[in-house]
Amino acid sequence: MEPSSDPKGNVDPPELIAGLVQGQAQAWQQLCELYGEPLYLYALHRCDGDPHAAEDVRQETLLAAVRAIDHYRAEVPLFGWLCGIARHKAADWRRLSARETRLDDDREPTCNGYAQNEAAAWPLSSVAPAPGLIVENGETRAAVVEALWSLPADHRQALIHRYLRGESVETVSAFLNRSYKATESILSRARQAIRKRIVEYTEHVDK
Amino acid sequence: MSINNLPTPEDEPDERLVEQALCAALRPVARPMSRAQIDQVVALAAQRASIFPVWVILAWALLLGGLAYAGVSLPGLPDPVRTLAVALPASNLIAAPIASLAIIIRRRKPND
Numbered sequence: 001m002e003p004s005s006d007p008k009g010n011v012d013p014p015e016l017i018a019g020l021v022q023g024q025a026q027a028w029q030q031l032c033e034l035y036g037e038p039l040y041l042y043a044l045h046r047c048d049g050d051p052h053a054a055e056d057v058r059q060e061t062l063l064a065a066v067r068a069i070d071h072y073r074a075e076v077p078l079f080g081w082l083c084g085i086a087r088h089k090a091a092d093w094r095r096l097s098a099r100e101t102r103l104d105d106d107r108e109p110t111c112n113g114y115a116q117n118e119a120a121a122w123p124l125s126s127v128a129p130a131p132g133l134i135v136e137n138g139e140t141r142a143a144v145v146e147a148l149w150s151l152p153a154d155h156r157q158a159l160i161h162r163y164l165r166g167e168s169v170e171t172v173s174a175f176l177n178r179s180y181k182a183t184e185s186i187l188s189r190a191r192q193a194i195r196k197r198i199v200e201y202t203e204h205v206d207k
Numbered sequence: 208m209s210i211n212n213l214p215t216p217e218d219e220p221d222e223r224l225v226e227q228a229l230c231a232a233l234r235p236v237a238r239p240m241s242r243a244q245i246d247q248v249v250a251l252a253a254q255r256a257s258i259f260p261v262w263v264i265l266a267w268a269l270l271l272g273g274l275a276y277a278g279v280s281l282p283g284l285p286d287p288v289r290t291l292a293v294a295l296p297a298s299n300l301i302a303a304p305i306a307s308l309a310i311i312i313r314r315r316k317p318n319d
Contacts, residue, residue, distance in 0.1 A: 023256025025249045032245045037237035044235055051238065059244055066251045144232035163226040164233060191225045198228060 011077040011152055020069050032062065035079050038149040042083050045142035046090035053093050061086040077150040083142070140201055147197035154178075155190040162187055268305045276309035 019027025036058065043057035044050070064085050072081055148156055154176055161167045161175055173183035 020252075023252045025253055028249045028252045029245055032240050032248055036240035036245075040237050040240075041233065041235060045232070049235070055238060058240070059247070062244075062248045063251055066248060066255060141228075141232040144228045148229070148232070159225065159229060160233075163222075163229050191221045194225050194228060195221055198224070 011079070011150060012074070014074075017072070017074060017078065021072075028066070031065075031078070035082060035149065036062075038079065038145055039082055039086060042142050042145045043086050043090055045138040045145065046087065047093055048138060053090075053097070057086055057089045057093055060089045064089070079149040080146055083146040140198060143197055143201040144194060147194050151190055151193055155186055155193070158183060158186045159190045159194070272305035272309040275306040276313050 016027055016030060020031060039058045039061060040054050043061070044054035047053035047057060061082060065082055068085070072078070076084075148159065151159075158172055158176060161172045162169065167175075169180060169183055169187070172187070173180050176183055176186070178186065
């Protein structure tokens with residue numbers, strides 16, 4: 001179930017965060033169901049498309065989140081906080097992977113995970129990214145995943161329905177139960193948020 | 208709704224960029240978490256929730272130490288050290304040394 005954004009624009013319901021801090025099983029299960037898949041995607045982009053590494057990083061991230069939840073401050077969305085942990089876990093994996101590669105010079109090069117996934121590509125849209133775009137960078141893709149799941153649920157759903165499923169604004173507005181103008185406004189704000197994140201990330205990399 | 212939030216012709220490059228960014232980021236098929244993976248997370252959370260907070264244990268230890276130093280006995284118990292008997296098992300490791308030390312200090316005082 002998607003969390004509904006409250007009128008103040010908070011992404012995560014306060015009762016979910018309170019439940020996590022108190023160690024409630026239901027809250028942690030809800031977190032896994034909400035963010036398990038996007039966290040996998042984030043880790044996948046950070047781990048060079050290796051699906052096994054992505055699963056390991058996701059699990060290690062969630063276990064580390066359990067241990068560190070007392071330190072979580074709701075200044076950033078919960079998913080952004082999880083991505084911060086996952087970033088470090090993925091960096092650890094990359095270091096370990098690089099060391100193993102150096103030790104095992106005779107090993108045959110493995111198939112890139114992105115190449116493996118290519119056959120399953122574009123399940124939702126026929127629009128492929130142009131070569132050379134900054135979104136071809138795995139870390140930028142991860143930043144897009146982080147930005148998308150840090151948006152309020154209605155903003156995220158609007159973007160996915162409009163740009164991945166290729167639905168018209170009228171269809172999206174009917175899905176969201178909003179007026180056409182309101183839906184256009186949501187799409188505009190959501191686009192700006194994603195674009196801002198990409199630009200921020202690109203500037204961060206350039207520095 | 209602000210008029211500034213309405214889409215303009217300048218939004219077109221944004222739309223293309225966002226479309227490409229989303230397609231690239233969400234292209235791989237996400238794997239859902241297995242039941243075992245979720246259970247592992249939930250079990251760790253439950254385990255951590257059941258642990259006594261450190262400040263509770265320390266407060267309990269200081270209270271017992273204070274009682275022992277003051278020579279307070281619980282009704283029916285002859286020695287202050289028996290105060291330890293009411294300590295929770297989890298906090299005994301900290302409470303016992305503090306209370307014992309308090310008793311030793313108190314007994315060494317000449318005019319006590």
